[in-house]
Amino acid sequence: MRIGVLMGGDSSERNVSLKSGLAIVNACRELGYKVIEFDSKEGIDSFSEEIKTVNLVFNALHGGDGENGTISSKLNNLGVKYTGSNKEASVICINKHVSKEIVKKNNYLTPDWVILNKDENDPDISNLSFPLVVKPNSEGSTIGLSIIQNESEVMEAIKLAKNYDDNILIESFIKGREITVGIIDGKSYPIVEIIPSHEIYDYECKYTKGLTDYICPAEIEEKTSKTIQKIALEIHKLLKCRHYSRVDFRLDEDDKPWFLEINTHPGMTETSLLPKSASASGLDFNSLVNKIINKAL
Ligand SMILES: Nc1ncnc2c1ncn2[C@@H]1O[C@H](COP(=O)(O)OP(=O)(O)O)[C@@H](O)[C@H]1O
Ligand SMILES: [Mg+2]
Structure with missing residues (x-):
């Protein structure tokens, strides 16, 4: 082979x-x-x-x-x-705005947002309340993302995000915890809680050893955990993802999960989040790789 x-x-x-x-x-x-x-x-x-x-x-x-x-x-x-994932699903999932639209239409929670297209520079954010997150619509790794506290910071944040993408997402900031759920071969794996040393899970926290604590399975009440895992799997299916994915959420202070994005090609180093989630349920890295291979063959 x-x-x-x-x-x-x-x-x-x-x-x-x-x-x-x-x-x-x-x-x-x-x-x-x-x-x-x-x-x-x-x-x-x-x-x-x-x-x-x-x-x-x-x-x-x-x-x-x-x-x-x-x-x-x-x-x-x-x-x-x-x-x-194939082309159809990838085109949707790389686009945070489009995936949020589908998720929202199906009655799952996702932070309120507006999308700013290529030639627009003056967003109508009157329906959103600060703090806000401004991010490129189709980037990963928290690149070009800002959290802003008031109107005076909007333009600067848009300018930064525009270095990475023509389309910018402006989204309500969800106060709470950061969690992600691995999906492998039609099944939800244990939830990983991410505790970054910075306010958000930024590039440095993602890729510098020691800057973030990971807890898996996350300490969340069992019934709530099961519901979140179920929602993650439903979203994976709804967006027609194949083989594996990872769904990012913010968990608010009432333990409600707010969908941020789905990653069709999540990190696959031995310490990445999806492998962490897999290993918490006994699937070591080689077995995870083999499972994905066998599923795809
Ligand atoms: N609406 C939000 N509320 C709170 N934190 C957010 C929000 N959107 C993004 N973040 C923070 O920024 C990180 C990256 O955002 P995300 O939408 O997952 O994009 P990507 O991982 O593709 O860069 C998240 O893991 C989270 O820490
Ligand atoms: Mg993410």
Whole structure:
């Protein structure tokens, strides 16, 4: 069995993807698969013939074309099987505004928001109350995100976010705890509570050892936990995700989960959140990788 591990890419999450890719490569070798590594820094066209020789591509890309459906659609056209969501789901999930719309329509909680499109600079935020979160609509890793306390900070925050994306999301800040739920092969895994040393789970807290505490399973009343896991799985299905995903929520002071986003290609280093969630229910990293591979084959 030959597995191609697709990693790197050219998104702002390139370095994280290289780490996920390496961890997956090691796991595949330990599982006895033959592994070929592909870095799609300039897309996948230059190695499209070689990639057709593998039995399966493990897509370890985060953000950009690797997560927005472009690469999954190309793999599809090449007739190569791949892990993770297809184009249809990826296009929706990379877009926080569109996924929030669907989630809201189906009566799940998501913070109130407005979307600011390419040529708009003057948002109508009269229906939102401060503090607000301003973030690029389709970025990951908390890049270009600000929390603002009043009107005077709006423009600066939009300007920052516009460095990363044409479309900007302005959202109510949900006071409370930070949680995420791993979904693997049609099942919800234990909730991870994230306790960053900064006010939010920013880039530094995400990727610097020691800056964040992770508690899994999260200390949440059992009945509430079950409900949150159920909601996460329902959202995964609603957005038509495949094989695995990770759903981010804020848990407010009444233990109500507010959907922030779903990640179709969550981090896959051994210490990333989805592997943490899996391991809390006895699924070690190699078994997790193998489960995803077998599901995708
Ligand atoms: N509405 C919100 N209320 C409170 N914190 C938020 C909100 N939106 C984002 N955050 C904080 O910013 C982090 C990143 O936001 P998220 O929407 O998950 O985008 P991404 O992970 O794709 O950068 C969250 O994990 C959380 O710590
Ligand atoms: Mg997130």
